[in-house]
Amino acid sequence: MEVRRLAEAALTWVSTHRDGFALGDDALAEHGNVNTTWKPLGELAQVCVCVRRHTDPADPLHVTASELLSFAWQQTGRGALFVELQRLEPFATYPLEVYAAFASAGLRHAGYERATATVARTRGWHVTEQEPNRRMSVLNSERRSGIPQHGQMRPALDRTWLAGLPEPWTFELAAGYTLTHVVFHLTDWGLTPQAVPPPVAAYLRHWLAPWLDTCLEDEQWDLSCELLAVASSLPGPPDRALLQEAWTRLSAAQGDSGAVPEVGGRGSRTTEPAFLDCYHSTLMTVFAAVLTLGRLREDGVEAAVDVAGGQGAPG
Helix, strand or coil, X not given: CEHHHHHHHHHHHHHHCHHHHCCCHHHHCCCCCHHHCHHHHHHHHHHHHHHHHCCCCCCXXXXXXXXXXXXXXXXXXXXXXHHHHHHHCCCCCHHHHHHHXXXXXXXXXXXXXXXXXXXXXXXXXXXXXXXXXHHHHHHHHHHHCCCCCCCCHHHHHHCCCHHHCCXXXXXXXXXXXXXXXXXXXXXXXXXXXXXXXXXXXXXXXXXHHHHHHHHHHCCEHHHHHHHHHHHCCCCCCCCHHHHHHHHHHHHCCCCCCCCCCCECCHHHCCCCCCHHHHHHHHHHHHHHHHHHHHHHHHCCCCCCEECCCCECCCC
């Protein structure tokens, strides 16, 4: 099976289950759960933006991603719901972080941007206490949305676990997810690999392989996909051997429907995993796959890595 086919199967599952990403009545509720409403929708939008960036407009992956992005934008009332979120939670950053994905694809709402720009000029916005990787997310979201950045990316990066080049044995799940998102925000979701400072890039090139191997061995498929995305977001040619081995092992986790569970092997399941147990890892499979294929093409390497053990036909 090729990386391309993993991406196709995963995106097909996402398309088939797109109603799971729909915003319900609780999206604007005072005590609504953002993690089950806006977060999945924003992640869907971001992955679709990435697929569109790395595929030709005539590519079926591009077409499906465009349809899903349009669906996601419609769910926001073509941006109108962001204005309501801004009114309800003026200092919350998650609306801007979700909106930024749409804005990067040219889907914008002038009223929301004016309102957010006003709040972003306040001292309260500038001094909100955030984890460094979250600060990087907000800074990148401001840039993508055309709002003046309230700070610089490099100082935020310097405060992260990753920038400290920590002892590799201190890597664990929380650190893993933090470092992947540091790279995503730093590179605008894999678009600008050159934004990764050389010492950080060298550190990641040295330690990604054992970390990824550990996650794959533990069947942490979601984090494994994020680490694969990081591997294709670094400057320089990708490590083809690393990609080959990882995608071979990851292919075993994908179910017949195209879904990829966050953790655990398909052999341990008798039923399809619930939407919330697999939507993110399935999206990350698509994200990592299109980055992998895109980087291999950019670096003049055969794009279709056959994860069954050989080299496949061009993808």
